Amino acid sequence: MLKTALKPRWIAGLVFAIVVSGVFVLLSQWQFGRSTTPEAPVATTTEDPKPLTAVLQPGEFFPGSVADQMVTVTGSYDPQKQVLVPGRLNGGATGYWIVSALAVTDAPVLSGAGASPQMWIPVARGWVAAPADAPAPPSGTIELTGRLLPSEAPLPATDAGPGQASAVSVAELINVWEVSSYPGFVTANAELAGGTDVSAAASGGIVRPLNVGPQPPAGKINWLNLFYAAEWVVFAGFALFIWWRLVKDDYRRDLEDAHDAEQEAAAQEAAGDPEPHSPAPHPTEPHPTEPKVQS
Numbered sequence: 485m486l487k488t489a490l491k492p493r494w495i496a497g498l499v500f501a502i503v504v505s506g507v508f509v510l511l512s513q514w515q516f517g518r519s520t521t522p523e524a525p526v527a528t529t530t531e532d533p534k535p536l537t538a539v540l541q542p543g544e545f546f547p548g549s550v551a552d553q554m555v556t557v558t559g560s561y562d563p564q565k566q567v568l569v570p571g572r573l574n575g576g577a578t579g580y581w582i583v584s585a586l587a588v589t590d591a592p593v594l595s596g597a598g599a600s601p602q603m604w605i606p607v608a609r610g611w612v613a614a615p616a617d618a619p620a621p622p623s624g625t626i627e628l629t630g631r632l633l634p635s636e637a638p639l640p641a642t643d644a645g646p647g648q649a650s651a652v653s654v655a656e657l658i659n660v661w662e663v664s665s666y667p668g669f670v671t672a673n674a675e676l677a678g679g680t681d682v683s684a685a686a687s688g689g690i691v692r693p694l695n696v697g698p699q700p701p702a703g704k705i706n707w708l709n710l711f712y713a714a715e716w717v718v719f720a721g722f723a724l725f726i727w728w729r730l731v732k733d734d735y736r737r738d739l740e741d742a743h744d745a746e747q748e749a750a751a752q753e754a755a756g757d758p759e760p761h762s763p764a765p766h767p768t769e770p771h772p773t774e775p776k777v778q779s
Contacts, residue, residue, distance in 0.1 A: 488735040494727075501727040505720040512716035519709035530554060530698060533629055536588065536666070542603050543594050546634045546667040552698045555670060557605065557628040558589045561621035565604075565661045567649040568618055574611040574692050582609045582691065583652055583669070584621040585661050586628065599664045606657050606669040610684030610691040615647070617690045622675060622682045630670040631696050671696040 488494065536555040540546070565585035572581045583606050591603035607628065612618050639650035649656055658665050671694045675683040685693035 485732065485735045488731055488738060494731050497727050497730065501723045504723045508716045508720035508723065512713045515709045515713035515716060519706045519713060536632065537591055539632065540666055540668060542592055542664065542666050544667065550632060551634055553632045555630065555632045557586060557670065558625065559586045560625055561586055563620045566621060567647060567657065567660065568615055569649050569652055570644060572611060577613060579611050579613040580615060580618065581611055581652065582618050583607065583649065584609055585663060586626065594664050603666065604663045605666040606652060606654065608652060608669060608671045608694055610693055612691055619691065622677050624677050627676040628670065628672055629674040630672040632668055632670055634668050
């Protein structure tokens with residue numbers, strides 16, 4: 485079959501099939517790129533800081549409309565309520581987030597058997613390369629400005645170790661700290677103590693600021709474009725299949741022609757050709773006689 489495929493017309497056909505398949509693949513990539521488009525961002529004022537107590541209420545589900553909102557919080561840290569969250573990247577290096585519990589001033593207090601007398605919120609204050617580099621949170625009244633984010637999901641069947649948490653998960657942290665908490669956390673941009681910024685961004689020490697920006701909008705999948713992308717891939721494969729099928733049919737025709745030629749030659753050999761003979765004299769033709777001599 486390789487000999488058949490190497491015929492000039494089938495080599496040209498293969499080149500044509502490859503070109504057609506390449507065009508189909510490019511069309512598939514174009515359709516695939518159009519199948520996932522970001523949702524148009526809704527007009528928002530997330531970069532204008534608002535009081536936390538006006539944006540989010542404790543004891544409720546975290547609404548998506550307040551995610552990424554810059555908030556201001558007044559309160560105080562408890563140095564006994566601080567954990568490190570491992571596996572966090574900063575400038576390509578892997579380290580730890582410092583997460584401290586902030587008692588929110590003038591926050592509503594929940595009622596119930598498991599409620600604490602004060603409302604707290606986890607604050608991701610900065611990044612360190614090693615646990616020994618994590619300092620205690622600043623003391624006194626803190627005026628915090630940061631970005632409000634929803635709680636992360638805890639990692640299942642993961643023991644981060646003493647003084648650490650698997651994620652910035654409110655469900656996990658309230659069990660460690662035994663406090664009532666808002667259903668989210670804040671990444672600190674500024675921490676003012678007596679009018680002085682004591683945050684990681686202002687100190688310039690071994691604690692690096694997080695600099696968490698607004699999260700990108702969720703992607704939207706266009707299933708029709710995704711179907712077209714898969715369809716063009718099928719067409720590309722079908723173009724090559726058609727070439728292979730035509731070559732195979734030509735190869736079979738060559739085999740049939742060769743077989744027919746062999747059968748015809750064998751038949752002629754079996755029948756044989758008769759040898760030529762001298763023609764017999766015509767029965768009416770008189771036989772030659774010797775001439776008679778007259779006396």
